[in-house]
Structure formats: C-alpha cells, structure tokens
Amino acid sequence: MCGIVGYIGDRAALPILISGLKRLEYRGYDSAGVALVNGKLYEQRSAGKVADLEVALQDFTGTGTLGIAHTRWATHGPPTKINAHPHLDCTNNIAIVHNGIIENYAELRTELIKSGHTFKSQTDTEVLAHLIEEFLKGPTTLKLAVQSALAKIKGTYGLAVVSAQFPDQLIIAALGSPLVIGVGRDEWFVASDPSAILSHSRQVVYLDDGELAVINRSGFEISRADNTPIVKTIEQIDWSLEDLQKNGHPHYMLKEMLEGPEVLINTMRGRLNLQEGTAVLGGIRDVAHKLLKIDRLIIVACGSALLAGEVGKYMLEEFAGIAVEVVAASEFRYRQSVLTKTTAVLAISQSGETADTIAAIRDAKNKGILTLGIVNMVGSTIARETDAGIYNHAGPEIGVASTKAFLSQLTVLAMLTVFLGRQRNLSLTAGQTIVTELARLPEMIQSILAHSEKIKAIADHWSQSQNFFFIGRKYCKPIASEGALKLKEISYIHAEAYSAGELKHGPIALITENFPSLVICPQDTLFEKTRSNIEEIRARGGEVIVLTTEGSEEKFSALTKDILVIPKTLEILTPILASIPLHLFAYYMALARNCDPDQPRNLAKSVTVE
Secondary structure, three states: OEEEEEEEOOOOHHHHHHHHHHHOHHHOOOEEEEEEEEOEEEEEEEEOOHHHHHHHHHHOOOOOOEEEEEEEOOOOOOOOOOOOOOEEOOOOOEEEEEEOOEOOHHHHHHHHHHOOOOOOOOOOOHHHHHHHHHHOOOOOOHHHHHHHHHHHOOEOEEEEEEEOOEEEEEEEEEEEOOOEEEEOOOOEEEEOOHHHOOOOOOEEEEOOOOEEEEEEOOEEEEEEOOOOEEOOOOEEOOOOHHHHOOOOOOOHHHHHHHOHHHHHHHHHOOOEEOOOOEEOOHHHHHHHHHHOOOOEEEEEEOHHHHHHHHHHHHHHHHHOOOEEEEEEHHHHOOOOOOOOOOEEEEEEEOOOOOHHHHHHHHHHHHOOOEEEEEEOOOOOHHHHHOOEEEEOOOOOOOOOOOOHHHHHHHHHHHHHHHHHHHHOOOOHHHHHHHHHHHHHHHHHHHHHHOOHHHHHHHHHHHOOOOEEEEEEOOOHHHHHHHHHHHHHHHHOOEEEEEEHHHOOOOHHHHOOOOOOEEEEOOOOOOHHHHHHHHHHHHHOOOOEEEEEEOOOHHHHOOOOOOEEEEOOOOHHHHHHHHHHHHHHHHHHHHHHOOOOOOOOOOOOOOOOOO
C-alpha cells in the first residue's frame, strides 16, 4: 500500500498524476513512481518523497494522456527505488501499481522464474506484472489477462494496470483495498482516496470488492469476476478542496485540533433532542427495533478508534445497561467468539477502509450478526457493508495521528449511549442532562484551545524525556492510552499507559526522577483514589504532570507545578475534553524534538493491509 492515482483522457497525464500523489502524501509513504503510455511504456521511480520523484523526472522524456502513479508504504522489501511502484513485466510493456498484500507471492514467484521470468524487486506486487504478461501470450484482452492473474493470487488488492499493447485502456480492480473512479468531461481519474482527484472531479464511483473496471477514452465498464456487468451510481463528494488545505497553519494536525469545536457542532447538528432527552440518529433508524433486543455489543476497531471504543464501553454499560466487549479488530476473527442473536458488532474507523476492521465486520455478517458502523468517510467500505451506521461528519482528516475524528467518535458514542439508554431504562431527566451538556462541549473545547501556550511550555520542559507513563481511572484510562499513543506516534518517545490503580502492581518499579508520569485526575467518582496514586509516585521521587478540572488546581500545588486544566463536565463526557490537552501536548513535544507531526515515520493514515 499506500496511494494510487490514475488518469486517462486528452490532457497530459503526468501533472495530474504528480498533483494526485501530493494530495496523498499525508497517508505516509516511503517511495513513489509513475508510468505513462505513449507508443511505448515510460516509467520513473524514486525512494523518498514525491519531491524526490520530481527531481528524478527533470530529465524524463515520457509523455502521454494515459498513466498511473503510486506512493508506497513498504511491506515486502525495504523502501528503495527498485522496490517502488510501478512494477513492470519482463518486456517492459506492462506496468502495475498495487495496494494490499499477495499472500502466495513466494510460490508464484518460484513458478514464474521456472517459466523464464526475471524479477528485479523484492516486492510481492511484481508477481502480478509477470502473471499478466504470462496470460497476455496469445490472442486475448488486457481485461482477461488481469482477471486470469487475479484468479491465481491469494490476498488483497487495489490495483491499476496499463500496457503499451493497449494504449487506450486503464484497468483497475479492488478486493480489500479501496479504489474510486472520478468522472470528468471526457476524462476519467482513478485514486485510492478521493482527495487525490478532488481538484478535478467531485463525481465519483466506488468499486466494491471483487469488481473490475475497464476505463477507456469514451467511458468505463464495471463487472464482477464472472464478467457480470454492473451499473453503479455516481456519487457526489460533499467536501471541497478547501477542506484539504492547511489554511495558514504550519501542520494539518494543528489545524485539525483547532477545528475541534466546529467538528463537534457538525457531528451533533440536528441529532440532539433535548425535549425527549435522546439523540436522533437517522443512520440506525431502520434497525432501531433490532437494537432494542440486543443485550451485548462487541466493538471492533484499531488504533485510536479502538481507544474510543474503550470509552464507549464505559458509557454504554453505565447508561444503556448493555454488556460491551471491545476487541482489537485484528484479533476478532481469530477468536472463537460466542455470538448470539442478541449480539451486535459495532465497527469504528475514521477512513472506513481499515482492513482488519473490514474483516471483522465480514466475519460477523457471515455469522448472521447485526453489524453497525461509525465512520467518517461517506461511501467507504465499512459504510457500505454494515447493516446500519452513523457518520461522524468531521470533515477530511489529513494528519496521520487522529485528533478531530477521535473527538467525533467519542461524541457519536455518547449520542449512541443516550439513544440506546432511552430505549431502555435511562430516565428522561438523565437523558436531558447528557444532551444539554453535549451541546456545551464546543464552547468548553474552545476554552482549552485558548490556553495552548501553557501546554506548549510544559511540553517544551519535558521534551527531552525518553520515557513516560500515562495513567487514569475509569473513563480516563482509555484516554491515558490515547495520550501515550499520540506521544509515541509523533514524538517517538517511549510511553506506556496504565490504569492508575495498576501502577503499584509492578510498573511503579520503573519510577525514577527521570521517568515522568502524566496523570489524568478530574473531579470524578475516583478523584481521591487517583490523587493517592500521584502521592505514591511522588513518594518514590517520580515527577508528575497532572490533568484535572477547573477548581481542583490547589489540591495538586504541593505535588507539581505542571497542571493542565479542563472545564468541569459530566463524568461520561470528561474523556472528550481530556483528550484535547493530551493531543496538544504530543504535538508540541514533537515540534520540540524536530519531528514532523503530520508524517510520523513508518505510519500510514489508513491501514489497508492486515
């Protein structure tokens, strides 16, 4: 994986491909390349950034109105020029770009070498180029050759193929990795993410799994593996190119954190019903009668979305009375889970394309279980494949480390809790109290953002630390994990998160004056217990940063000078506010250590391989 762009039309393809790759840089990658068809096949690749590819292209003689391009996040083989996509066949007539993993590539490679093929790279993708070459021997079409090659492989793919033998065709196919066709005026665009082609078209067609499209200069045809033709609906992207800009901010991550108040307003718009003390969630209206019957919910997700699910567990169990289990999506389908007719599975994913989460949903559906989704990207695979769901409406998130989407996920989970609670035993008064406080959150978040300079000062002071503990209790334990995750992701500091009560059951052995702890200790039902955990750390010479609620600062003044403050709110909603200073803390730590918070090393925005 990571990013695919393609073009066929009457304009020069190269500038369109390069601009598309630049739009995909936020996803994280380690090399890039392009291939053009114009009488023959021209290709250029480079390790490093798209800017390095542009340098390599300065003496490039290739032109044409048909081409494909790719940014690679290494899976098989190191990030070198020879391993960069596109990959070519032996004759240098076929070029392919590919997201996904070919699980049986080693045996296929052995077979192809025995047949006389010569491999240049260490990648799994190159196998496909040689397979297509093999199936193009004799009279056939590029479509049939691609189909025959795909029938031989095991794994996942989003791929685009061009050939000098077929100068008016672009073939794309998807299985477990997203692809979209952008519809222009007598021109067509291909991308793994709509943001790559948004400047050219907002009308798109999404490929579903198992579908293949042949795109030529007069249009496109989509079919299934058995060649059954499919008529797809053209959809309109509801966000603009301006939404993808930094708008004067130094980093997307900062811009997206500052959008927090607006994000929550958009997430909650039209969804809060104060009179009934509930949430209006149109995306799950059709399955509301089924939800009334469930007594167990399994939340599947990865990364920050998984931690949002952990917070959701506390919410749903306390206020909706539903037993909740939170499972890493990467583990769900490998367990022998006990699923009943009264169980539902809820997938949380910003992109809606997370491979492990998609696999978990499909496993649940195969077992006849009701599936739900919380996703940010309209038209994404999870949005299409779940029985019902709720959109975040957070707008495009470009920063690799999720911030505003995480806030939105927590907010959606709070609204879902109120909805399911009011279906059951949550009183009208309790529902109204939560809904009222939800509506106040954007203003509270703005007040936290207004004091970001203090957070920056604390981060600057601790920026040379090599280790960190993040601890919290109950609702704030998952938020401690989120704080540790963000610090690891973008500043490369080793950080661990624990329930504050668990610290003395082993990890406290690591505490020294050079091993600081960030303790989330709001005024909640466990305030005094968490404060006692701080005393235990200080008694052993450990330094602490405390995150607490307004009015509690004096209770920590003898323990630390580093105090982060959030407004007082309901315990169920405290995690939403507590995540803001932790995100800002990680961001400023990254800056102090000269790390790029938008493109952390080794990470990709959307993980579309298992």
